[in-house]
Amino acid sequence: MIEEVNSIFSFIQDPVLLVDVDGKIHNMSHRVSRFFNKIRNVLIGGPITEIISDSDWVRVKNMKKQQDLKVSVKLETGDQKEYLAMVKPLVSNGEIASFLINVTPIMDSKKKVHEQRVLYTFNDVKGISDSIQNVVDIAKRIAPSNTTVLLRGESGTGKEIFAQAIHRESHRKDGPFIALNCAAIPESLLESELFGHVKGAFTGSSADKPGRFELANEGTIFLDEIGDLPLPLQSKLLRVVQERKIERVGDTKSTPVNVRIITATHRNLEKLVANGQFREDLYYRLNVIPITIPPLRERREDIPILIDYYMKKFSEEFFRSPKRISEDAFELLLSNLWPGNIRELQNVVNHFVQLEIGDLVTIESLPNYLKHVNETERRVEKEAAINEKYSMKSSNRINEKEIIIDLLDQYGRDTIGKKRVASHLNISLPTLYRRISKFKIK
Incomplete structure (x- = not known):
């Protein structure tokens, strides 16, 4: 440990x-x-x-x-x-x-949290894909209001970045941004963390302590992994959402709080409601504006942008010289499914920026698990490349650019459309991206 x-x-x-x-x-x-x-x-x-x-x-x-x-x-x-x-x-x-x-x-806790927590704006959301840009547009439109927001998406997709960016675009931007991961704190301590406690409320509570809702007063509170909130606390949270009042553990009086509430989860809340694990009334109170952040595998055209961004970031942070990525390594990174999404990609880039001694990042520079996961995919890629050689030859390479453009016009230029184009040409998606870049197709 x-x-x-x-x-x-x-x-x-x-x-x-x-x-x-x-x-x-x-x-x-x-x-x-x-x-x-x-x-x-x-x-x-x-x-x-x-x-x-x-x-x-x-x-x-x-x-x-x-x-x-x-x-x-x-x-x-x-x-x-x-x-x-x-x-x-x-x-x-x-x-x-x-x-x-x-x-x-002690006297500066609100200011400290505010200064440290608010880090991101919408400029920190990297990507040009339609899927991520549509999400950014929605988030920007609802940011100025006080509406409750529910951010949905797999782990590692950047839900807290969006939460902070929404806060920064709101009229509460000068107030605190307070974050709490509901799954990271034991149930016995969670109520005190959320709502605070008074002196003597339980063993070890030697002084009054404000909870996250009080610290977020005049600002925004971000409750991550809301789907993991225990049922007994869901009823107490419902009261806060409805009345904007909290009651510290061990106290009898209510304290009003002026906060905007943003929640996030990677879980299926509808299924939790159906199974009696999440209150239906709380679900409807939180699900006013749902925003779903797409996983990285559905926005592959953003992977090169993210790799470049994190390479520059970590190279500066660790005083490393800029590196180049070999074609094989790049293709492996592009074709990976990224179950951990942007967080996983960030960790992989951090890995090879720090550990690769030379200027060229090869497959050997990548974490071992990534090489093993992609062995089967690379064999499939090789077979597809052989098929591509003959299918493209029969179509006449001179007309290759026009063929790709026509197919993109037919199937669309989003990730789903590009997958269909690649399938039509009997080539891999990474190979299609390379040809789009080679022919400078917009």
Whole structure:
């Protein structure tokens, strides 16, 4: 588990530290060094007491479960400032092996979340395919309103990017954007995360704490994986959606909240409703404007654009020289089904940008699983290429461009149409894309 946690630190944007049971800092997000104006490489390997007090570390290392507590943080000026530390013990082989510690300024929590969460605009949605552009157009049209939005699509398609972009295009853009993954938090803690709690509401609640809805006041709350929300909490969420009021755990009074609600899911909510796993009344309240984001396999013409974008991004981030992709490797990337969608593609590009020593990315530069998955497809491609050789010869290569144009006019220029053109010519879809590019067909 510790290795898995370490691998994600480059993606964490909150000030989070990984500390072993002896108080040694094993890893931290880049945000920590900026947060406390200290050099990251100097802090890693050193004691956590360089950041928090000795007495606070004693309290942390005695924790047996996830808990929040106030800690005194040592500032560069020599002063101390009170912060909120969210501590999660990590267990290995039945024993606590380390602690994840997220430190947050107590008086600045709303501002911190707002500054860190709002990252994307519609300009960050990369692609020229009709399917993705249609989705962007719909999202832009509904963005200025307060309407509740339900984003649907497979994992990795970019639902949070759309949620943030909608927020940025709304009149709430100067307010906070608060995100919560309903599937990532244990049911026992989820109610407190959503609605907050008062001091003494349960063991470990040493102070009042606002929930995500209160933090999102005057802004937008994004509830990801809403299909995984437990039934008992669905009724409480329904009340918030209807009345825009929340009630903290352990409290008796209601607090009004002014928020726009955007939810997302990869699950079939209609089926969940039919099976009694999701409230029908909540479904209709959330499904006011449904927006379905297409999977990457249905917008293959966007794959080269995304590869180029992430190659440039990671090359700059890791100080690597720009790389070229061999024809075989490119064809493999283009023909892959991408079950993990854009997130999977991003990880693959990250892989070969960091690990390929030379300037040319070949099939050997790609992750092993991708090579194995595509072995069968490559054999099919080879057979199709042999068939293509004869079918195209019989059609006269001089007229090849005109034939492709005529077929595109007949079947259409979207992904489905291009698949039909490729099938008609008895060639693979990647081969058709190469010929479209070769003949500069618009």
